[in-house]
Amino acid sequence: MFKKFSLEEVSSQNQVKTSVQRRIRQSIQDEYPGLETVMDDLLPKKSPLIVVKWFPKPSYPSCCQQCALFFCIRDGPYMPTLRLLHQYPNIMKRFQVDRGxxxxxxxxxxxxxxxxxxxxxxxxxxxxxxxxxxxxAEGKQHALAIGFTKMSAKDIKSINKGIGVDNMHYLNDGLWKMERLD
Known part of the structure; x- marks a missing residue:
């Protein structure tokens, strides 16, 4: 998804209204209850929230204080970036792939x-x-990707064929390399 993401492909950066900011905060809290205690540190209520739109793909990294924290694809759920996931590793369900x-x-x-x-x-x-x-990954401490399941875990186990998870964001892709949106 973000393989060739760069700042040149950013079509717009907008500071959202307070009502939109509340809605984004609420959807993130609903999706990731483990972030509830640190939500005010991540997305302060009084601090501006900037939404970045990337052209030509309809994906929206959401930023606070000029660093990407979450992203969403179209109208899907907000997902944390890997940098945020490495700081708070227990906020998402986890799958593990083999070394191969x-x-x-x-x-x-x-x-x-x-x-x-x-x-x-x-x-x-x-x-x-x-x-x-x-x-x-097997034998590794930190997450190497964030994905979106194509089928349930039970179906993955029983069918054992085809794509199980769409890879949305992985280590060393364009979103990972983009430290700041200045």
């Missing part, structure tokens, strides 16, 4: 079901279809 899938995930490939169901892979059985998940 690491190089493919780093190149932006979607996560296939066999990489999640092999001996090195781990699935959270509670995850349903079309939910954001953090992708970890």
């Amino acid at each position: 899938a690491i190089k493919f995930v780093f190149s932006g490939a979607n996560i296939m079901c066999p990489g999640l169901t092999s001996p090195g892979g781990v699935l959270d059985e509670e995850v349903g279809a079309e939910r954001p998940v953090a992708i970890y």
Whole structure:
């Protein structure tokens, strides 16, 4: 998704109204209850919230104080960036891929079901279809990608074929390299 993302492709940066900011904060709190205690530090109520629109893809990284914290694709749920996920690793459900899938995930490939169901892979059985998940690698401490499930974890385990998770944001992609939006 953000493989070739750069500041040249940003079509607009807008400071949102307070009502929109409240709605964004509420949707993030509903999706990630683990962030409730630090939400005022991440997205302060009195601080301006900037929404960046990226052309030509309809994705919207949301920023606060000129650094990307969350992003959403079209009207989907807000997902944290990997930098934020590394600071608060327990806010998302997690899947783990085996060692053989690491190089493919780093190149932006979607996560296939066999990489999640092999001996090195781990699935959270509670995850349903079309939910954001953090992708970890076997033997690694930090997440290497954030994705959106194509099917539920139970279906991934039983079908064991095809794409299980769409890779939205991974280490060293354009969103990862973009530290500030100045």
